[in-house]
Amino acid sequence: MEHQKIDELVAKIKALESELEAELHKEYEQFTCEITKKREEILASYKKERQGLLRYLATAPILHLLSAPVIWSVLIPALLLDGFVTLYQWVCFPIYKITKVKRSDYMIIDRHRLAYLNSIEKLNCLYCSYFNALMGYISEIAGRTEQYWCPIRHASRVKSMHNHYKKFFDYGDSENFRQRSAELREDLKEEKE
Structure with a gap:
């Protein structure tokens, strides 16, 4: 009986660890998407601010x-x-x-x-x-x-x-x-x- 209780607790712990890992992965994916989006926004802003070579030389x-x-x-x-x-x-x-x-x-x-x-x-x-x-x-x-x-x-x-x-x-x-x-x-x- 005692072993059964321990086995149940171990199974719950493993299930919780798996659930925690899945949640952490979701957060990581969301974070990565946000970083990628911000990076793309920043790069677009930088490209907009870049002065063309001919204009740079002419001025x-x-x-x-x-x-x-x-x-x-x-x-x-x-x-x-x-x-x-x-x-x-x-x-x-x-x-x-x-x-x-x-x-x-x-x-x-x-x-x-x-x-x-x-x-x-x-x-x-x-x-x-x-x-x-x-x-x-x-x-x-x-x-x-x-x-x-x-x-x-x-x-x-x-x-x-x-x-x-x-x-x-x-x-x-x-x-x-x-x-x-x-x-x-x-x-x-x-x-x-």
Whole structure:
């Protein structure tokens, strides 16, 4: 008799689990439909707001068009710098036991996917995203290098500093520089990629 009661309860539990799963699936389907509908509405709105390529070029100031090759010419040295700095990090950081900078943490390139941008705007967004991401990536590599070799603050105010600068020793603080530089080097080993 006792077993029969347990079997009934187990059957009810299984039925309730099945019913719960069916309800959750219905909600998921409804949610997915709503997201798809909203996505389609947003995409339609974006396409409506996109400026056509010919209109974009026709309304662009002539100086913008003439300066574009100068802007884009910087891409070649940027690619070379990217290659050299990456090579430097891969060769030297293991020697100094510095945690490598994870490139993907800096190379966030996604704005070109926005449907309201025309092809020139998308290309420009790719360029700006890459270049600014590259500068952040290089700044982090340089900051770790500076913390390893020369963790001393400047005598003058610095307008832009990397994240490591706040750990550096005051300008002229030879005692801490000599006694505690090893701590800052050790700190570089513990950083997460």
